[in-house]
Amino acid sequence: MNEPNKGFDDIIAREQGLRRSLSARQMSMIAIGGAIGTGLFLGSGFAISLAGPGVLVSYVIGAVIALLLMGCLAEMTVTHPLTGSFGAYAEHYVGPLAGFLVRWCYWSGNVLAVGAEVTAVAVYMKFWFPMTPGWLWIVVFSGSLVLANALAVSVFGTIEYWFSIIKVTAIVAFIVLASYLVFGTETATGFANYTAHGGFLPHGWWGAWIAVMVAVFSYLSLEMIAVAAGEAEQPQIAITRAFRSTIVRLILFYLLTLALMLALIPWTAAGAGESPFVRAMRSAHIPAAAGVINFVILVAALSSMNSILYVCTRMMFSLSRAGQAPRRFGVLNKRGVPLQALLLSCSGVAVAAVLGALWPDRAYLVMLSISGFGVMFVWMMIFITHYFFRRAQRPHAQSGPRFRMWGYPFTPLLGAVLMASVLLTTLFNQPFRMTLVFGIPFLALLGAMYYLWSARVRAYQP
Numbered sequence: 001m002n003e004p005n006k007g008f009d010d011i012i013a014r015e016q017g018l019r020r021s022l023s024a025r026q027m028s029m030i031a032i033g034g035a036i037g038t039g040l041f042l043g044s045g046f047a048i049s050l051a052g053p054g055v056l057v058s059y060v061i062g063a064v065i066a067l068l069l070m071g072c073l074a075e076m077t078v079t080h081p082l083t084g085s086f087g088a089y090a091e092h093y094v095g096p097l098a099g100f101l102v103r104w105c106y107w108s109g110n111v112l113a114v115g116a117e118v119t120a121v122a123v124y125m126k127f128w129f130p131m132t133p134g135w136l137w138i139v140v141f142s143g144s145l146v147l148a149n150a151l152a153v154s155v156f157g158t159i160e161y162w163f164s165i166i167k168v169t170a171i172v173a174f175i176v177l178a179s180y181l182v183f184g185t186e187t188a189t190g191f192a193n194y195t196a197h198g199g200f201l202p203h204g205w206w207g208a209w210i211a212v213m214v215a216v217f218s219y220l221s222l223e224m225i226a227v228a229a230g231e232a233e234q235p236q237i238a239i240t241r242a243f244r245s246t247i248v249r250l251i252l253f254y255l256l257t258l259a260l261m262l263a264l265i266p267w268t269a270a271g272a273g274e275s276p277f278v279r280a281m282r283s284a285h286i287p288a289a290a291g292v293i294n295f296v297i298l299v300a301a302l303s304s305m306n307s308i309l310y311v312c313t314r315m316m317f318s319l320s321r322a323g324q325a326p327r328r329f330g331v332l333n334k335r336g337v338p339l340q341a342l343l344l345s346c347s348g349v350a351v352a353a354v355l356g357a358l359w360p361d362r363a364y365l366v367m368l369s370i371s372g373f374g375v376m377f378v379w380m381m382i383f384i385t386h387y388f389f390r391r392a393q394r395p396h397a398q399s400g401p402r403f404r405m406w407g408y409p410f411t412p413l414l415g416a417v418l419m420a421s422v423l424l425t426t427l428f429n430q431p432f433r434m435t436l437v438f439g440i441p442f443l444a445l446l447g448a449m450y451y452l453w454s455a456r457v458r459a460y461q462p
Contacts, residue, residue, distance in 0.1 A: 008080055011088045014321045018083055018153070018231050018314075018336055026157040027238035029164040030228055030307065036167045036253060037304045039218025041297045042120075044258060045276040046431075047218075051211035052202040052267045053194045056258060062215025063250050065422075066222055068415040069379055071405040072386035073226050074243040078403045079393075081239065083230030084318035086223065086382050091322070093388040094381075100324055100450045101443065102381050107315040107345070108442070109374020110308045115348035116367035117305045118142055124298045127291070141302060142349050149309050149342055152335045153231045156310050163303035170296040171253050174277065178260035181284055191263050202267070213425045213432060217368070218254070220375045221304065222246065223382065224311045231314075240403050312345035313338055324453065369432045373439030376423055383415035 022030070047055045076089050084091075087106065091099025121141050122134030148155050182189050194200055201208060225242050229235040261270060261280050269283075270276035275297060281289030317338040320330030329341040351367070390408045405411060426435040 008088075008092055011084060011092060011322075012080075012082055015082050015084055015088075015230065015318060018317075018332070022153060022157045022228055022232045022238070026161045027225060027228060027232050027242050029161045029168075030157070030225060030242075036164070036171065037218070037221065037300045039214075039220070040254060040257070041277055041293070041300055042275050043214055043218050044261075045270055047211040047214035048258075048262070048267050048270045048276060050203065050214065050429075051208045052198060052200070053262050054201040054203075054205075054208040055211050055215075055267075056255065056262070057208045058211035059215045059218075059254050059258060061209075061212045061418075062219055063254065065216060065379075065415060065418050066219040066250060067246075068411055068418075069382055070222060070243050070246055072412050072415065073223060073382055074239050075403050075405045076386060076389050077226045077229050077239045078236050079389075081229040081232065081235030083227060083314045084322070085226035085229065086378060086385060087315065087318055088322075089389060090381055090385045093392055094385055096454075097447070097450055098381065098385070099322070100453075101446055102378055102385075103315055103319045103322070103324065104446050104449075105374040105443070106378045107312055107319065107374075109371045109378070110312045110315070111345055111348040112351065112367055112371035113348065113375070114305055114308045114312065114345070115351045116371055117301045117308065118349050119367060121298065121301045121305070124294055124301065127294045138349065141305070142346065145302065145306050145309060146342065146346055148306065149313065150333075150335075150337055150339055152337065153310075156306065160303060160306055160310075163299055163306065166299045167296065167303065168249075168253075170292075171257055174280075175252075175256055175260065177284075177286075178257075178264055178280065182260055182263045189263055193263055193266050197266050197268050210425060210429055213422050213429065216376065216379075216419075216422050217372055219250075220372070220379075221307060223375070223379065224307055227311045227314050236403075243403070309342065309345055312348075313342040316341035316345060365431055366434065369426075369434040370438040372426075372432065373423075373435045373442070376419060376435070377439065377443070380416055380419035380423070383412045383419065386412040387416070 044055070047058060051058050073086065077085060080089065082088060084103070087099050087103035090102040118138050118141065122137045125132065125137045126134070148159050182191075225239065229239055232238045261276055264280045265276070265283050269279055275293060277297075278290050278293045281293060316325060316329050319325035320327060320338075320341065329338060329344060331338065331340060333339045348367075386405065387409055390405075390412070423436065423439075426432040
C-alpha cells in the first residue's frame, strides 16, 4: 500500500463485515440509474421554464460538473473501495471534522430525500387511483423497499438493476420515437421551436445559469456508486466501467432527450405543470402515452427511494463504525445488512408524512430543497478532498491508482468553485431558497456537535 495510505488501514478494518455481492453489471446500472430519476422526468420541466431552449446549455454545464465529480470520485474509490467512501476520504485526507460533516450531511440530506420521493410516489399513484389516500401508498411502497433492503445487498442490486433497465428502455424508446417525429414525418417539426418564442435564451444567460442549479439537482445520486463500491465483487473494475458508461449515457439520455423534447413542443408548454415528457407524447397523439410515462416516473421515484435507503444505511453504518454515531447502527445481521441503521434511515418517511399533512401542496418542494443542501455540500467536499488526496499521492505517483483523473489541480478546483457557485445561486430562486436557509445553520449545528463529541472522547481517554 502506498505510504500516504497507511493511515487508511484502520478505516478499512473498522468497516469490515459487509458482503461483496454486487456485480460489475449491477454497479454500472446503479451508477446510471442514480442519475435518471424524477429530476429528468419532472424537474426538467421546471428548468425549461427558467431557461427556455437555453436549458441545453444549463444541462451541459451540469454534466461537466457531474463528470468532473465522477472522475475525481472514481480515482479515490479505485484506490480505497469501501462503504465510508467520500466520508472516509475526507476524514483521512482533509481532517476528522471534514469526515464528520460529510458523513452527517450526506446521511441527513438523503434521509430527507427519501421523504421527498415517497411523497412524490403518493402523487403519481393518484393518476390511477384518485380516491385512494396517499398515506396508503406511502406505507405499501416504503414497507416493500425496506424489506428488500433488509434481505441482502444482492436483492437491492437486483431490484435496482431492473428499475434502471425500465428507465433506460423508456428513454431509448422516447429518443427513437421523438427522432422520428422531429425528422421522419411529412409534418416533421424540426428545430423551429428553439427560436419561436423569445429566442434560444428568452430569459438571458442569467436564466440559463439559474437552471444549472436544477440540472445539478437532477444529477445528484451519481455519487452513490462510490458507496456501493464497498460491497462490489470487483470494485476497481466496476468503478472504472461505471465511470466510462456514465459519461456516454449522461450525454445521450439527458442532452439528447431534452434536445428532442424542445423540438417537439414549445418551451412555454414544456414547463407548465406536468412532466414535459407527458406533454410531448400528448402533442404527438400517442395512445395511452400519459399512463406509460406516469408508470416510468413512478419507477424512477421508487428506484430513487431504493437507492437512497441503501446509501443512507451504509453511511450511518460508517458513522457508527467511526464512533460518530451510536454503536448499534454499526451492527450487521446474519445477512451482512446493518438493519438498525436501515430502520433509522426510514425516518425521512415520517418527516414526509408530517409535512404532507401540514402543507400537502408544498411538501415535496420543501423536502427537495432542504435535502439538496446535504448532497450538494458533499459534492463540493468531494472536489476539495480529491485535491488533498492527489497532493498526498503525488510523491508516490509511480505506484498510484489504476484510474487517474486528468487536469489536476485545475479540475478539482474548478469543480469546487462551480459547486460553491451553484449553492449560492439557490438564494436567488424562491423555491430553492430554503436550501441555504436550512443548510448553513445545520452545518453550524453539526460543527458544534463535532466539538462536543471530540471533547467527550478526550475526557474518557486515559
